[in-house]
Amino acid sequence: MAVAAAALFSGGDSEPDTTATDTIATSSSVAPTTVAAGPDCSMPAGDQDSGPGVIAAFEHAYYVQRSGAAAHALVSPNAPASAPFNVEANLDAGIATVPAGTTYCLDIDPLRTGSYTLTLTESGPNGPGTQYRQRITTDQVDGRYVIAAIEQA
Secondary structure, three states: OHHHHHHHHHOOOOOOOHHHHHHHHOOOOOOOOOOOOOOEOOOOOOOOOOHHHHHHHHHHHHHOOOOHHHHHOOEOOOOOOOOHHHOHHHHHHHHHOOOOOOEEEEEEEEEEOOEEEEEEEEEOOOOOEEEEEEEEEEEEEOOEEEEEEEEEO
């Protein structure tokens, strides 16, 4: 079941959003982050005040709120329409594969401005955890951070 969630976020065979990543890739500096080093297993609600904040908010919407609508509200309007995470029904379908009560830990590492590696470790209520590594690109739109791309790392 967890594999379905990982496949949802990996983006499959679709092309990445080059408009968001091209701009970010030209920056050589890494934005300061307030995310603590190492995994955070508190399942924070997150916010839209920073890249790490919106990543945490997206995972909270997915695992805690179990709401495709709440997760989709954190996606950039510039994200490719073909991206699985950009379709609310796909998010709801992925959420349905995750047992209620699943917990998670986040380890967010900045790569460069607006680009992060996420190691997400989920633990189901009846078994050991599964770990996923994703490369997540964030974007700032109208003064708030949003998810622009999610790729398997």
